[in-house]
Amino acid sequence: METEAAGPAPISIPGSTRTDTGAETSDQASRPHIITFGDEPGAGKLRSPRGVAVSPDNKIWVADRSKSHLQVYSMEGAYLYQFPQATGLGYPSKEPYDVSIDKDGHLWVLMIGYPASPDSVVQVSRAGHLKANFDLPDTVPRGGVRGMAVGLHNDHVFVTWSDGYSRGGVQAFTPDGTLLWGVGPRMKTPMFVAVDGKGDIFVSDFGTHFIYKYDEAGRYVMRFGGPGVGGGELRYPEGICVDSSGHIMVVDQDNQRVVMYTGRGVYVRHIAARAEYPSGVAVGPGGQLVVTNKNTITVFTGY
Template sequence: MVIRVGPGSANHSMIPESTHGSAINATFTVEPTTIQPNSSNADETPEGIITRRNVIFSVGGPNAGTLSLSAIAVSSANEIFLADRYNHRIHIHNMEGAYLGNFPTLVPGYAVYVRSMIPQDMSIDGKDNLWVVGHISQLCSAVVQYSKEGQGLSIFQKCGERYGGIAVDLRNNHIVLKQVNKLEVHIYRPDGSLVRKIGGKQFAYSNAVVVNNIHGSILMLKENTVRVVLYNQYGQDFYSFGSRGSGEGELMVPTDICTDSSGQVIVAERRNRRVSVFTSRGEFVRHVRTGQKMVKLVAVGPKGQLVVTYHFDDTVTIFSTY
């Protein structure tokens, strides 16, 4: 089912309030927020390991309550969007850590009753609209396009499919969806029409998926072999890189992946408590130490900021560079 939401349709835009409904100002600075100067707090070891601390903030403000962060994305205007599975919401912060508000992940097109979805992953298109994939039942997934303010713009639903990962191909606006616990990727047009299904026994089980918008390759994490695998748009294996371990170019329990404007590949490593940076061809560049907490999600801002979340923790760290 495909629904295009017009101006007269019911929608729920962003509200400047916390999960518990206490009103806050849009310029509210989250406490505790730690801002430390880059020059005095950047350290590169002879091994090429960079450690930087810049901005640290708690998602949703000090009274947010229980959260379960499932995805992160950054707009061209430096807004940080964080999907919250537990509360069915998208939280929004700026690069200074200030909480800008949130909006519920409602499924547009339901005039009789309100229906929400559990957000699993999200991606941003070339117009800074959010594409969020989520579960609306045990058997059905929905893909909703929201404005940055939370207005539902379009939706398509797929019953019989459960998707856990999403990426937008900025070259053609195709929506790339990774099936949960299946060896398939489905590529759709924004109207919900299927372009193709690709997959096979070589595909990774991880739900993390991203499109390198320089050459259009699809990148995924292959958890069983601890590798990053690149496929073309037809599912052919380009190449892979990474191996199990803690040395240069090695990975331990990778949990998320993204690319930057130059095509570099950034991988979040839970076990090694770091982020690893590779070229678009898979050559190791450096490790970025993120402290003692286990890294979960990673995204890159338009000015080269590295944005990281953690397991068992609702804080975000913004590194000014990596």
């Protein structure tokens, strides 16, 4: 695990591989810390992390495609356990691709089953009990992608799909798997999806470099971002989430940063991701920014 300060001088942080022998100044103490972990040998080692969520008790839940369970870490980077610890996610032959937490604290996990079985969504209680599951109507081909999010005000499940090349969309389901609606003609390679407190849906489109916004009924509202390297422009957006202030946080993979927008798509600022292949993103209850990378997790204790 590697820990550093955002400023020029690293400071002492418990569990860090990097320390400063001098006294910590008040200016240093006020700077956000940056912690990177997940590549240490052992059970907590990551190989293909993708989706990530943070629970109200500051636990980090990671969907790693190389694992049959979720990986759970503390906000300080300590590996805690795999989840569920006993039963698994019910589909040992499928890969966990994304994870979301509903208003009751239950975990929802997107499981990819290509090429032999359908993709599935699983609901698991924090105690590790399987509560619900349903198969998705279409299985993405190898090379295709998906993302998932659960709305906090109605528990609707939103899942993206893509053939990996030129077409894709997003679908809305009830918690029992009933399809409510599906949209997609405007999108090319949708990746991740997020839902704000008003029920608006935001989809990152890797192929067009835009973020697409829909209302809770699936009606197209707008798009923002667009190809480029500066300001609110994007190059291959991936992970997306909504913070407690309603800001939209987007992983701008090729530009190696996380870009912040208002809910109306206005660029606010960006944060350097400090990773070569940033992918998923989540925010913690204490204002932390959590980003999955190629085989690690990076936590910004403030952003």
